[in-house]
Amino acid sequence: MLPLDIFLSAMANGLMMGAVYALVALGLTLVYGVLHIINFAHGATLTAAMYAVYVAHAMLGVDPYLALPGLAAIFFALGYLVQRWVIGPASHGDDSNILLVTLGLSIIMENALLAGFRSDTRSIDVPYGFSVVEVGNLFLSTPKLVAFAGSFVVAALLWLLLARTDTGRAIRAVAKEKTGAALVGVRVEHIYAVTFGLGAACLAVAACLLMPTFLVNPRIGNAFVLVAFTIVVLGGMGSIPGALIGGLFVGVVESLSGLYLGESLGQIGIFLIFILVLLARPTGLFGARA
Amino acid sequence: MLEVRDLVAGYGGVPVLRGVSLDVTAGEVVAVLGANGVGKTTLNRCLSGLIRPGAGSIRFEGVELVGQDAADIVAAGLIHVPEGRRIFPNMSVLENLELGSYRRARPRRAANLARVFSIFPRLAERKRQFAGTLSGGEQQMLAIGRGLMAEPRLLIMDEPSLGLSPLLVEEMFTLIARIAAEGLAVMLVEQNVVQSLDLAGRAYVLENGAVAMSGPAEALRRDPTLMTTYLGL
Numbered sequence: 001m002l003p004l005d006i007f008l009s010a011m012a013n014g015l016m017m018g019a020v021y022a023l024v025a026l027g028l029t030l031v032y033g034v035l036h037i038i039n040f041a042h043g044a045t046l047t048a049a050m051y052a053v054y055v056a057h058a059m060l061g062v063d064p065y066l067a068l069p070g071l072a073a074i075f076f077a078l079g080y081l082v083q084r085w086v087i088g089p090a091s092h093g094d095d096s097n098i099l100l101v102t103l104g105l106s107i108i109m110e111n112a113l114l115a116g117f118r119s120d121t122r123s124i125d126v127p128y129g130f131s132v133v134e135v136g137n138l139f140l141s142t143p144k145l146v147a148f149a150g151s152f153v154v155a156a157l158l159w160l161l162l163a164r165t166d167t168g169r170a171i172r173a174v175a176k177e178k179t180g181a182a183l184v185g186v187r188v189e190h191i192y193a194v195t196f197g198l199g200a201a202c203l204a205v206a207a208c209l210l211m212p213t214f215l216v217n218p219r220i221g222n223a224f225v226l227v228a229f230t231i232v233v234l235g236g237m238g239s240i241p242g243a244l245i246g247g248l249f250v251g252v253v254e255s256l257s258g259l260y261l262g263e264s265l266g267q268i269g270i271f272l273i274f275i276l277v278l279l280a281r282p283t284g285l286f287g288a289r290a
Numbered sequence: 291m292l293e294v295r296d297l298v299a300g301y302g303g304v305p306v307l308r309g310v311s312l313d314v315t316a317g318e319v320v321a322v323l324g325a326n327g328v329g330k331t332t333l334n335r336c337l338s339g340l341i342r343p344g345a346g347s348i349r350f351e352g353v354e355l356v357g358q359d360a361a362d363i364v365a366a367g368l369i370h371v372p373e374g375r376r377i378f379p380n381m382s383v384l385e386n387l388e389l390g391s392y393r394r395a396r397p398r399r400a401a402n403l404a405r406v407f408s409i410f411p412r413l414a415e416r417k418r419q420f421a422g423t424l425s426g427g428e429q430q431m432l433a434i435g436r437g438l439m440a441e442p443r444l445l446i447m448d449e450p451s452l453g454l455s456p457l458l459v460e461e462m463f464t465l466i467a468r469i470a471a472e473g474l475a476v477m478l479v480e481q482n483v484v485q486s487l488d489l490a491g492r493a494y495v496l497e498n499g500a501v502a503m504s505g506p507a508e509a510l511r512r513d514p515t516l517m518t519t520y521l522g523l
Contacts, residue, residue: 166396169389173378180376183338184436185364185393 002259005137010259011252012135016144018251019151020206024224025231025243026155027202033238034175034195037095040102042228043221044109045200049075049207050216051113057124057211064126065146068208072201079200084193114218123215147209154205155244158198162240171195175238227254227267230274236287246285291316291475292337292368292444297346299329299336306332308499309346314444314477319470321486321507322479324496330479331373333496334448338370339363351443364393367443373452373479375433379422383413386421386432390439398441406435409465427458431465444475451482463489487511 024046031039052071056062082105091097131142162168173181174191182188206224214220231250235242250270257269277284292314299307306329314320324330335341337348339360348355350368358366378386387406391399407414410431416424421432430450437445450466451459463485470476470489480486487493487507495503495516503510510516 166389166392169381169385170392172381173389176380177376177378179340179372180378181389182340182360183364183370183372183376184389184440185361186389187359187361 006259007256009138009140010255012138012140013144014252014255015248016140016148016251017255018248019148020210020247021224021227021231021251022244022247023151023154023202023206023209025228025235025247026158026240027199027206028225028228029232029235029238029240029243030158030202031195031199032232033240034171035098035192037098037102038229039196039199040099041106041109042102042199042203043225044106044113045075045079045221046203046207046224047113047216047218047221048109049200049204050211050214050220051117052204053207053211054122054124054216057126058122064124064208064211068150068205071204071208075204076197076201079197080193082200083196084189087196088189088192110218117218119218121215121217124211126212129212141213143209143212147213150205150209151247154202155240158202159240161198167191167194227270230270232284234274234277234284236284239284239286242284242286291351292477293347293349294333294337295347295349297333297336297343297348299332299341299343299346301332301341305344306499307336307343310496310499310501312494312501312504314475316475317473318492319476319478319490321490321493322477322496323481323483323486323493325481328496329499330496331448334370334372334446334479337363337368337446338372361393364440367394367441368446369394369437369440369442369444370446371433371437371448371450373448375429377421377424377429377432377436379420381421382418383421383424383432384417386436387413387417387439390436391441393440395439395441399439402439402441406438409438409469410435426453427455427462430454430462434465434469438469442474444477445469446477446479448479449481450478451480451485459485483516484511 028039028042031037049071053064053067056067056071057064087098087101090101128142132139133142133145162171170181170186170191171194174186174188178188227250231243231246234250235246253269253273254266258266261268294310294312297307297310298305310333312322322330322333336343339355339358339362343356350366353366355363355368378389387403388399391402395402412428413431413435416428421429424432434447434450447466451462454462459482466476466478467489478486478490487510490507492505493507493510494501503516
């Protein structure tokens with residue numbers, strides 16, 4: 001057995017990474033829950049957001065945390081516009097078309113980023129990149145702690161929006177009863193676009209929280225989205241608590257399997273558990289029973 | 291208040307409405323009767339902007355509604371309580387009602403909520419419950435309550451008695467009569483001929499996508515051809 005301290009620090013690292021996974025999964029599950037489509041452009045959007053953080057820092061000298069509110073707003077607006085004037089009109093109300101349109105968008109975005117930034121892996125250098133906080137015997141990376149806390153704040157804000165505002169109620173109404181929503185005067189296309197924008201904004205926040213300790217290349221988003229898909233299925237498609245708890249769980253599993261099986265096999269644990277969940281409880285931990 | 295002229299509509303080239311004209315004036319209850327498949331629901335979907343008619347006009351308080359979207363029509367005060375209720379099953383009764391005032395009458399949400407709860411005390415008892423767990427009759431009350439939350443100028447009710455037990459049908463018509471007695475214009479679209487004619491001042495009978503008979507409810511009730519026309523014999 002490994003010493004307890006190492007185990008605990010792996011747990012803590014897993015939880016911190018898991019919170020960011022949760023944030024990525026949150027955007028995915030929200031869009032799935034309301035529009036009933038898998039957004040294949042989710043990964044490319046995350047990559048684009050990470051490059052946006054990179055450009056803001058490297059060229060404009062803006063700290064990632066300071067860039068967060070602005071980038072979240074910009075990505076919300078971009079998500080809104082893309083859904084309202086590209087995905088929506090191009091899909092003609094057919095879900096399989098939406099799937100293809102988002103897939104096409106992801107290919108365009110990835111290749112545009114590849115053309116613009118080359119395939120080099122890049123990172124940013126912030127003064128607090130390696131600073132740590134001492135908790136008991138554990139040394140926790142400060143930017144990762146910020147990412148952990150930041151993810152929870154975003155999840156809480158999202159929950160407040162959905163539970164307490166009329167826009168949030170309209171989002172939940174459209175998710176289950178489109179015609180009923182239209183008949184109380186909800187503009188369904190607008191709500192779709194708002195939801196898509198929220199999904200993109202989640203990614204912008206995730207990118208700002210990730211970049212101080214992470215790197216970016218034109219395909220980086222896919223690594224996250226594969227994990228996020230697992231989390232969404234694990235937690236139950238469309239479930240927000242499911243995404244949050246699933247994200248933390250997957251982060252811990254990945255970190256612990258990395259500890260016991262070796263770093264390169266870290267993700268094996270995730271997929272083992274994923275297969276077990278699919279066999280035992282296909283609707284996910286928080287999914288509605290069929 | 292509502293003037294429908296020569297309305298033609300259908301789905302994918304199949305005509306359902308073949309030139310329907312009807313009127314509802316302020317404060318009256320008008321029944322639109324007809325068997326299954328004569329176009330009653332299509333008529334309602336045109337009126338509330340869910341589908342666009344092929345031809346004809348719908349004027350509501352002097353404004354043309356054809357071409358406006360559903361949200362604008364709600365804002366104008368034409369509120370449609372749809373067939374099949376279309377409540378939000380994943381949300382509480384209270385939230386369903388609150389969303390009723392999403393587009394219209396939002397500043398008076400609290401007062402209207404109190405009014406709806408006084409008309410339907412059962413909804414007040416169940417306000418924290420998920421709407422999907424309500425019985426059929428309660429869901430119908432919720433759908434009507436949600437419509438009232440928008441302070442309708444004209445309320446269209448599509449088959450409010452559908453799928454309810456005879457006792458509940460009786461109760462539902464009593465409640466609708468009570469709402470109408472407050473001076474609200476109601477267009478009641480029903481298969482339930484006898485009870486609808488008791489409630490309405492005037493009625494239209496649709497057959498095969500067109501108005502087959504119309505007139506005061508009193509006269510239609512005594513008309514021996516109503517049943518044969520209505521049953522399509």
